[in-house]
Every structure is written in structure tokens, then in C-alpha cells.
Amino acid sequence: MDGIDLAVQPGEIFGFLGPNGAGKSTTVRMLTTLLKPSGGRAFVAGYDVFKEAHQVRQAIGVALQDAAIDPLMTGRELLRLQATLHGIPRRKGRAKGEELLETVGLMSAAARRVGTYSGGMRRRLDLALALIHGPQILFLDEPTTGLDPNSRLAVWDEVRKLNREAGTTVFLTTQYMEEADRLAGRIAIIDDGRLVSEGTPAVLKAQVGDPSIHVQLASNEDRISAEAVLLDFGAPAAARSGYVAARLPGGANQMAAVVRALDDAHLPVEAIELHMPSLDDVFQVATGHRLEGAEDDAVAEPGAGEVAAEK
Amino acid sequence: MNTAAAAAAQYLALSRRAMFGTLRKPTSFVPSLLFPLMFLALTSSSLERSISIEGFPEVDSFLQFAVATAVIQGVIFGSISAGSGMAEDIEGGFFERLIASPVARTSILAGRLAGTAALGFCQAWIYFAVTSIFGLSVEGGLAGMLAVAIVAAALAAGVGSISVALAIKTGSAEATEGSFPLFFALLFLSSAYFPRSLMEGWFKAAATLNPMSYLLESLRSIVVAELSALNFFTALGIALGVLVVGLAVASALLKRRLAMDA
Numbered sequence: 001m002d003g004i005d006l007a008v009q010p011g012e013i014f015g016f017l018g019p020n021g022a023g024k025s026t027t028v029r030m031l032t033t034l035l036k037p038s039g040g041r042a043f044v045a046g047y048d049v050f051k052e053a054h055q056v057r058q059a060i061g062v063a064l065q066d067a068a069i070d071p072l073m074t075g076r077e078l079l080r081l082q083a084t085l086h087g088i089p090r091r092k093g094r095a096k097g098e099e100l101l102e103t104v105g106l107m108s109a110a111a112r113r114v115g116t117y118s119g120g121m122r123r124r125l126d127l128a129l130a131l132i133h134g135p136q137i138l139f140l141d142e143p144t145t146g147l148d149p150n151s152r153l154a155v156w157d158e159v160r161k162l163n164r165e166a167g168t169t170v171f172l173t174t175q176y177m178e179e180a181d182r183l184a185g186r187i188a189i190i191d192d193g194r195l196v197s198e199g200t201p202a203v204l205k206a207q208v209g210d211p212s213i214h215v216q217l218a219s220n221e222d223r224i225s226a227e228a229v230l231l232d233f234g235a236p237a238a239a240r241s242g243y244v245a246a247r248l249p250g251g252a253n254q255m256a257a258v259v260r261a262l263d264d265a266h267l268p269v270e271a272i273e274l275h276m277p278s279l280d281d282v283f284q285v286a287t288g289h290r291l292e293g294a295e296d297d298a299v300a301e302p303g304a305g306e307v308a309a310e311k
Numbered sequence: 312m313n314t315a316a317a318a319a320a321q322y323l324a325l326s327r328r329a330m331f332g333t334l335r336k337p338t339s340f341v342p343s344l345l346f347p348l349m350f351l352a353l354t355s356s357s358l359e360r361s362i363s364i365e366g367f368p369e370v371d372s373f374l375q376f377a378v379a380t381a382v383i384q385g386v387i388f389g390s391i392s393a394g395s396g397m398a399e400d401i402e403g404g405f406f407e408r409l410i411a412s413p414v415a416r417t418s419i420l421a422g423r424l425a426g427t428a429a430l431g432f433c434q435a436w437i438y439f440a441v442t443s444i445f446g447l448s449v450e451g452g453l454a455g456m457l458a459v460a461i462v463a464a465a466l467a468a469g470v471g472s473i474s475v476a477l478a479i480k481t482g483s484a485e486a487t488e489g490s491f492p493l494f495f496a497l498l499f500l501s502s503a504y505f506p507r508s509l510m511e512g513w514f515k516a517a518a519t520l521n522p523m524s525y526l527l528e529s530l531r532s533i534v535v536a537e538l539s540a541l542n543f544f545t546a547l548g549i550a551l552g553v554l555v556v557g558l559a560v561a562s563a564l565l566k567r568r569l570a571m572d573a
Contacts, residue, residue, distance in 0.1 A: 032411050036570070057413040064411075068404025072335045073328070084324040085412040087317035113335075129408075 001026055001037070002193045008186075010136075013163050013170040015184025017177060017279065023193040024173035025065055028141045031171070032062045045136050058086070061135035061168075063126045065142045071115030075106050075125050078114065079132060086133035093132070100128040104158060120151030127158055137169045138162065144179060156183055177279035189283055196286040205277040208285050210247040212237040212275045213258055217244065218268035229261050248274065318415045325414075325422025330429050333392045343388035344434065348441060351381040354504065355445075366508045370535045374447055379530035380503040382438045382463055383523075386431045387494045390467045391487070393427040394474025398484035410569060420561055423475060424468045424554075431467025435460035451538035458543045459530050465550035466526070470494065472557025479564040503527050522549050 001023050008014040018024050029035035031044055033053040042049045045059035069078060079100060083093025101107045104124040109117065114125065123143060130138055140159065144152040160183065162168050174180050180187050181201050189197040189204075197204060213233070217226055223244060227236065230246035233254055239245035248254050252274055262269055284290050333340050355374040362373050370376045400406040409419055439449065439456050449455050478487045500514070501523040510518055518524045529546035532539070 034407055034411055054413055057411060060411075062408075062411045064404060064407060066404055068408050070328070070332070070400075070403075070405050072332050081324050081328060082408075082412070084320050085409070085414045087314075087321075087413065090320070 001030075004040075004190070004193075004195050006188060006195070006198075008169060008171060010169050011163070011167050012185045013159065013172060013183050015180035015187040016171065016173040016190060017175070017180040017187055017283070018173075018190035019175055022190045024175075024190060025141055026193075027190070028062075028064070028139050028171070028173055032060060032139050033057055058133075059136045061130035061133065061138045063123075063130040063138075063140050063143055065145065069114045069117075069122055069125060069129070072113060074111050074113055075101065075117070075128075076110040078125065078129060082129045082132045088133060096132055096134075097128075100131055104128045105154070118151075120147050120154065123147060123151065123155055124158070127155065131162065131168075134166070135168065137171065140170060140172045142173055142175065144174070144176065152179070159183055177283070181279050187279070189279075189286055191283075191287045197282060201279060204279065204282045208277040208281045210234065210249045211251045211277065212245050213248045213255070214239055214243045214245045214273045214275060215258075215262065216242055216270040216272075218270050222267045225265060226262065226267050229265050229267065230258070232261065233258055245275075251276070318418060321414050321418045322422050322425065325418055326425035326429065329393065329396060329423040329426025332396050333389070333426070333430055336392075339392045339395065340389065340430075343385055343392070344437065346388065347381040347385040348438065350384065351377055351442070361505075364509065366506070368506055368508070368531075368535060371448060372446070374442060374445060375535050376506075376531065377504070378438065378442050378447055379459065379527055379534055380498075381442075382435045382459060383466065383503070383527060383530070384498060385434050385438060386463045386467045387470050387498065388491070389430055389434055390427050390470035391474045391491055391494070393423055393467075393471030394476075394478040394487040394490070395484045396478075397423060397475045398478035398482060398487045401478065401482040402484060416565070416569065420472075420475065420558070420565060424471050424558075427471035428464040428468040432460050432464035434467075435463035449534050450536050451533040455533040455538040458533055458538055458546075462526070462530060462543070462546040462550050465547055465554060469550050469553030469557050472554055472561045476557060476561035476564050479561060479568055497521065497523055501527060522552070525549060 004023075004027060006014075016024050016027065026035065030037050031042055031049060033049055033056050036050065044056045047055040047059065049056050073081070076097060079097035080093060083097060084090075086093075088096065098107075101110045104127060106121060106125055106128070109121060114122065117125065127140075127143065130140075138159075143159070144155050147155065156179070159170055159172070163170055170183075172180070172183060184201065186200050187198070187204060188195055199207075213230065214237075215226060215230070217223060220242070226244045227246075230236070230244060234247035234249055237245040237247050248258070255272070255274060259269075259272065280290060351374065354377055355372065359373045361367060362370055362376065368376065397406070400409070410416075436456070439447070439459075449459075451458065474487055474490055477490055478484070481487065500517045501521045502510070502518050503523065507515060507518050507524060507528075526546045526549040529542040529549075532542045533546075
């Protein structure tokens, strides 16, 4: 870590985005009192993480990268144990455990040993364990790494709900841009132990540039004519094979005009896509290289993703 | 919940976890229970005539002579699981879950050792129950068996603390389980399988220097003769001595590990 300076506001979901080995987990381990830094200071929930570690531990919930769950215990037993470790009275701890099992959809598997759980179930149990004492701040270290898309969506829903309904502050590390984009209100990008960018996803993306329109033509012979039409709307942009592309400062508002112009020019089109600037673009601008695996993390979520139209 | 009540609840919960964790892993628990019984069956049948050798302590049978050895052997082997359980927690990350919670640090160690002690206590009764089927009589009576079980529990915690110390130091279940031959050698170089009065040379010298001999001889006296305060407290004192040393080392190593981690 090299001079990381961060402030997370109460009640926000803060995304800490970076590639493997960037220093995300190291930061979380320091903030959750698991690792002693060689220098600097950090406060969590108003407590010094080194001098007031016990108070910090009472205020936080932690779900680390590899769901560290005893495979020989059942989900219900683990929740009860975790409640006891946090000093919650027996009856209250049991009731809270049952409530969380219901919340994370593990009630039917509660009596099964965790060793028989799937990766997604383990993650959901890990999340429930981190929530047993109603923490002020929840640290989630790559909560969806290795999960299938459905399980990833389920975890996202839980995190949003928790933040919305209980006002829990969430500090989330992820290597998935989409996860940071969809969940976090504010994002910090870390690369090689250094903080390279920080802000809301919208502001960060706006800093990178305008959206771009990508047109797949029915015939490659129309390429030059199509590029000329698009030039009226914005500067040319890099396009993949078979497409022509241009920056579109007005975004979706200009789409209809582009379609009309292409039609007026008698240029048959196969597909039109509007690409909004992504956090990958932000990362690329900030670090000079792309985030490893950036193209592999797309999860279909209703109402999200790029705007596309086919003719 | 007040602090003391919370600490007691944490201690009990971690003890229970340690105990059930061992019982739910029959591959580590069953051999430690069965191997000493098989060894006892083997020695009882093959060495029965040795009890008539001049100088051999007065006993009903070799089974009566060797049952205390089986109890201690079982307890030692079983207690190594305390260390391997701790090492698995470190390897699997559960240890981090524990230290990221506001649990009292002493409960992490004490809880595991209490669970191991409880298993050691039960193991002693299992051995007495099984051997009584084959005609064992304990001269110290029920109180004598209870005394042996108490010493077994203390020794289980003591050996457990040494294996836990190894686990904290190495963080490896494999390395911790590798301590098994050391404990076996300690038992072998004692009067566990034969009375010191019939030993000679370096073996006798080693057995005389080995505190395990005195622990075993004290327990054996409870089985073959009577329950006396001297025998009980000698055995208990040695077991507690092992616990004090093991606990001191394990606590120091835990403190060092926590200081390194957090």
C-alpha cells in the first residue's frame, strides 16, 4: 500500500475496485484489525483500528474473500456461534439467526453441514454471519468472486436491501467493474497499491468522455458513407470489426437522429449499439492499462446494461 | 449481556465447537479411540504370562496392569486433534473470523482445550466400560475411575495445548499431526508397557527420567491397588504441569501471532 487516503461516509456503499494483487484485500485486512500496517492511521466507526481494535470489531461485520466457514458445522450452528462471539444473548441471537437464514434464503439448508453447501450458499451464509450483530459497517471482500451469475445477483440484492433498509455502510472490494458500477454510490480505483481515481461512477465515467454509437452495416461497402454520416454527430471512435463508431455527446437523445440520417442516406443497418463510458474506460485512462478480466464480468440484470437496437 | 456472562458463553460455545468438531470427524477420532483398545487387546493376550515373572507388580491380569496405559495412549492421540483443529481453522480462515470478532482472545485457546479435556474425560470412561466387559476390576472403585478420568481430562488439555502451540506456530495441520511420533516415543520410553522394576540399562534410565512413568504408575496404582490422595495428586500434578507448560507456550505464540496479524 502506498499513501492510500480514503473517507467513506455513513450509509453509503463504497466500492474499492482494482485488479488481483492491487492491494484491496490488504486494505480490508487492515481496516478490520486483521493486519498491522507499517505506518499511517485509520479510523473505522470513529475508532482507531489499532488502539481501539475491540470497539472496531464490535462495530463491523466482515465477510472475507474466501468464505471462511467451518464445514463441519451447520448453517444454523454457525449463526448461533457467531451471535455468541458477539456477546448477543442466547434467545436474541437465535431469533436473529433464524431471521437471517430466512433473509438469505438458507432456511431449508439450515440444518445441513456447511461442507455440503454450494459456493453461492456459502457466500450467502457468510453474509448472514457478518450481519448477525447488526453492524454499523459491513466489509465485503470480493463477495461474488467465483459465483455464478444468479448467485451474484442474489448477493447484490441483499447488499442493496441491507444498505437501503438498515442504513448499513458497506465497504465493498471487487475486481468486477460491473459490480462496483451497479452497487456502489462511490468508487475508489486502486492499482499496484496506489489510489488512482475516486468519485461516483457517473462522474468518473463522465470524466472519461462521451458515449459512443456503434453501427453494424449490412454491407461493408457502405462503410465510408456511414462514417461520413456519423461524423455529423461526433468524432470517430474505435470500433470492432464490421462496425463503424462515433462519439455521441447527446447519448440516447441523439439515437433517433442517427437512425434517421442513416436511413435518409439509404445505408442498410444490421444493428446499432450505444456504448456508455464504462469503469473499464475510467480504469484504462487512470492506469494506462485495462482491468484484467474486465470483459468477463457481465451479468444480465433487468434494466441494466448497454442500449442496443437491431433493425 | 454483561462482560463476564458474555465471556463465559463464548468460552462454552467454543468448547462445544471443539468437541463436536472432533466427534464429527470420525477419521481422526475413531482411530485414536480404537488403536489403544486394539493394542491393549494384543498385549493383554500375548503378555498375560509376564505377570507371573518375579518382580512384576501384583495384578489380577495384564489387562488390569495395562488399562491405564490404554487410557493415556488414547487421550494423547485424541488430544493431537485439538492442534490439528486449530491448524485447520488457521488454514481455512476460520481463525480470522474468530479474531475479527470481539471474542475474548483467551476464549480461543481455553475453549478449544476445554473441549479436548471433555473428550479425554469421556474417553477414559469408554475404556473402562469396554475393558470391564473383558473382566477388568478397578480396585479404586468408581471413585478411582473418576480420578483416572479427571487426570485423563487434565492430560488431554495439556497435550492439546502443546499441539495447539504447534498449530499456532506452523499454521499447518500436517505439521501438527506430525507431532504424533514424539508423543508415542515419550510413552514408549516410560513404564507404560512394562514395570520399571523389570527394566535394565538405558531404557530403565530413560523411563526413570520420564515424568510419564510416574503419571502412569500413579494411575496404575489406582486401578490395581487403591485410590490414594498421593497417587491421584501425583498423576494430576504431572498432567497439570504439562498443561501449564503447554499453555504458556501456546499463549505466547498466540500473542505473537495476533501481534503479527493485528
